Amino acid sequence: MFSALAALVGFYLAVALIALPLGYVVPAAWKAGPWGLAFQTVPLALAAVVVNLFLVRHRLATWESLGWHGARRNARAFGLGTGLGVGMALLALAAALGPGSARLDLSGEPAWAYLVAMARVGMVLAVAALAEELLFRGFPLERLARPMGRVGASVALAVVFAAAHYGNPDATPLGFVNIGLASLVLSAAFFTPGGLPAAWGVHLGWNAGLGLADAPVSGIALGLPALEFRPGGPEWLTGGAFGPEGGLAATIAMGLALIWLGRTAFEPGKGGST
DSSP states (O other): OHHHHHHHHHHHHHHHHHHHHHTTTSOHHHHHSTTHHHHTHHHHHHHHHHHHHHHHHTTSSOTTTTTOOOHHHHHHHHHHHHHHHHHHHHHHHHHHHTTSOOEEEEOSOOHHHHHHHHHHHHHHHHHHHHHHHHHHSHHHHHHHHHHHHHHHHHHHHHHHHHHHTTTSTTOOHHHHHHHHHHHHHHHHHHTSTTHHHHHHHHHHHHHHHHHTTTOOBTTBOOOOSSEEEEOOSOHHHHOGGGOGGGSHHHHHHHHHHHHHHHHHHSSTTSSSOO
């Protein structure tokens, strides 16, 4: 157990040392914009990629142990994961817009403005999701699962994952529970044969499914043109200003996904890495 913790400390320390100078590359205007928190993950993503390359190059890990299994399999896993994430987001949105009093209105701006913003937001969300998956799945999850088992490692990193979102705007207690539950879903996706691309896809699909409907993503309002999402209530169902991720519908959607993925993910000898 001590060696696993030491490996994780070394991993995160290396990422931090590389990401810190890279942070100056991201323009200050981007960091201050509506997607500032997402743009700040770019240096983390680059740093995590560099550290992963180092681990493989020096035979401290393999691409398979990190959750990568070949281009065709990776692409399929990413696509299936994205579909699952979008489906979960649509379920949460439907509850907010249906039984809840949230609204999705047209703001009168042209459709082309939405399409341009959608492409930009999609790229930012993809990088942000990859950064978080490299930091909380991949090497950390695989290494911690050796002494703790898949379930123990997934629960431990879920607590850290939720704590990492402590500073997000308008967070609610149920929102933190759902973020931890989301981490369990993503870890389960990692332990399926889809590996890290599957977890990345689920993460991106969830964020994009909410964000492209102009709903807040973990409290972050992306402010897309042409659409205007109004949170409404009750907060326990719709998530309020934190977005659907803070509502009961998200809890149900993630719980169902976890049960489905967990059938193959958390049984020894089944699924992906470790």
